[in-house]
Amino acid sequence: MSQQIIGLLNPLLAITWALAFVILWLFQKERKYILLIAFSYLAFSCGIFISNVGISAQSVLHVLGTHVSYSAAMITMVWGVSRRINAPPRGLLNLAILIGATPLILWLYLNSDLINIRVIAANGAYSVVLLIGAHNLWYSRKNTKLEYWLLVLFVLLAIQGLVRPVTFFWLEGAVLNADYRESIYYSTLNLSMSILSLLLALTLVIICIDDYWREMKSEAAISDASNAISNRKCQLDKLQQVMATNIHRNHDLTIKKLAEETGIQTHQLRRMINKELGYRNFRDFVNLHRVKEAQVMLSDPKFSTASITEIAFDCGFNSIPSFNRVFKAEVGETPSDYRE
Structure with a gap:
């Protein structure tokens, strides 16, 4: 029951963030990267809902739905952040990584002895995409504290995305066929992901507001001049x-x-x-x-x-x-x- 409650609250929270970014975009419509971030959180909400509530974990649609939703979220997040700093989004590379991981994830799912290793494979693909985003942030950064903090969050999320499932399965001893979501370790280790995700959302909101504020100050200075x-x-x-x-x-x-x-x-x-x-x-x-x-x-x-x-x-x-x-x-x- 608690898992279902979390499964409902987390998508609602992600949708709330998506709406927040849409509202921010309405004040600065020339900044298309904000819409990409909004779509990313919308895709996250779909993935969280499918993963926890929407479709039975025993269904192949669960695996595909979750993977497609999270992949869309990762690609648009990296694309949006890269577009803001005028860095190449490397969208084809990200897409190739995520599509390439799909057959492996399905094969691991269909192989009952390795069903949970698909989580590690999927998270590994997502982590690589996040590291590509971190690479873009590092080489195209504008040397602001917010951008350095965003870079740190991308790296931490990438590391956490891979270390979290590996650590959980090691603690639980459930690398092979088992319903890992019923474990206490699952909820405990998910807390780190929730905290980092919250920090990421807050940082992106602050960046959007800061961009808007800087633009307003620039326009005011030009007007004064x-x-x-x-x-x-x-x-x-x-x-x-x-x-x-x-x-x-x-x-x-x-x-x-x-x-x-x-x-x-x-x-x-x-x-x-x-x-x-x-x-x-x-x-x-x-x-x-x-x-x-x-x-x-x-x-x-x-x-x-x-x-x-x-x-x-x-x-x-x-x-x-x-x-x-x-x-x-x-x-x-x-x-x-x-x-x-």
Whole structure:
């Protein structure tokens, strides 16, 4: 009776895990590996049910049903984990191992003297598939603690899958024809498998959640960067608009006043002028605008009667010496030479 209860509870637990992975997939549908893991647990639930409740252990359908279900679970589990890390799943190799083990398992089952050795043969095939998955994890890992832990679990499950039945049959003395499932050792040694399976499921759930969280953080960072670029462009446009009003003509113009006119914070405006526009400081930025306007006025016949001093003051300079110095530094000649 207890065996039947366990046989019902374990499949329900596996189905619960499958549903959990489906729910996780709904939040990140581009990650197909989550669906593969969900199918793996669904196949596990079928295998557990057939093994413990669904079909009589004396039937060949029991052997085939259990083996097919567990094989599908192993292949899709390794495939899903390998797909996540972009490793080759080696699906054909896994399939060949599991299909190749099927005739041996059936022959051992049909040979009444070796009926229980089929469990060792089947578990051996499953362990090899898990070790292939561990190999993929090792060579394609991203050096995260979760992936190292997942690798350890795959290796432990592979070792346990082979050692557990061998140890049980040795303790029970039931390598030959006997109903091993009625033994106390069977339930006791199954506890280790249950614990490792639970840890595997929890680890995979945490990995899926972690992948989703990392993606959300990445998208948020990209969005923030995009917003920052857009905001910076708006600020540059605003600065150009304000400078186009000839605010540089103001003799008392300071970076604080310009910041008030543009609506940009002073430290942001200073960083924009220095790093994005390439000026050494605010004064060089303003003086360049003044020099450009002076060049226009010195070249325009409409201002031919205006003195250089008048032009200098109209453009925002406070003194002739500073105007001459800045103009020559920017243009390469004095205002008088430029006008000629």
